Amino acid sequence: MTKTDEILLSRIKQDDYSSFNLLFFKHYASLCSFVTTIVADSTNAEDIVQDLFIKLWSDRKKIVVYKNTKHYLFRAAKNSALNFLRTEKNRKKAINRLEDADFPQETEDLTQEDFLQKLENCIDQLPERSKEVLLLSRFEKLKHKEIAERLDISIKTIKNQLWKSLKYLKSCLEVKSAF
Template sequence: MTDQKLIKKLRKGNEKAYHYLFLEYYDWLCNYVFNLCKNRSLSEDIVQDAMIVLWEKREIIMITTSLKNYLFKTCHNQFLQHIRSQKIEFDTLDKIRWDVISEVTLEDDLFDFRMEKLNKLINQLPPRCKEIFIQSKLEKKKYKEIALDMGISVKTVENQMSKALNFLRANAAIFML
């Protein structure tokens, strides 16, 4: 069944389409989340929550990429929400892979290589710059929120983000081609 047909049936409330989707992607998504958290039970809970959200919002969901990419992003975001709700220390967030390429699929042979290189580059940032970058890009916080959390000015956050992005652009160009 094609993604478009599956999405169309899902929007109409077709439970068979949802069941098919669940069976098709559940194990794959659990493995992905397990690689992030190293906890099988938690990974299953997160994927189940993501699938419930998909069903509950099926009529309004706009999928602009492939269904697989959409599910990957949904589970990634559910995992981040879990971390935020648990108020896990910054060091745990630091270990999470940052999704730099929005259209990438897991089958992409270069994905792991690029993520490894990107993580190494992020780790080369000065500590404060790195923390601001991760809060902005990984946690999706606004500059004002970051400034309030860290007790610094919004201008400082802007400067640090500019510094981080310039460093990453300059050094990432080699392996992103």
């Protein structure tokens, strides 16, 4: 561990936020570059590194660094990036399953008009931002990047909200269709 990093880390453990900022600015750019090589997306890489530093600050009292701070940060960034890829892969599978789900077309009890009304009611129950993201994605056919720019939120947030919204809609429609 370099003397500077050792001092910064010990001060961070004593709740020194200015030392945390110094450590952040010292390593942020190189960590973002490193994570971008793993996840192949700079926006997601920035989110991952920011989350890493948030966790570092929140767990500052119990962090133990055995080699050096830089090694610790890069290892943590690599693990976070790999977890992101694993989660992203699972999220994409889930979204694809939801998009491919066979919703009732027309049955004795559920006409297309009834189904659309129930879908609209379910969409109305979503939180405002989730509803906005869903409508922009599914009805206006905007790409994640376009939605992120329009709403000034990260692509990761867009993906999370879409996944949760589609999951909710499926369960909402199944419950309403059962009655």
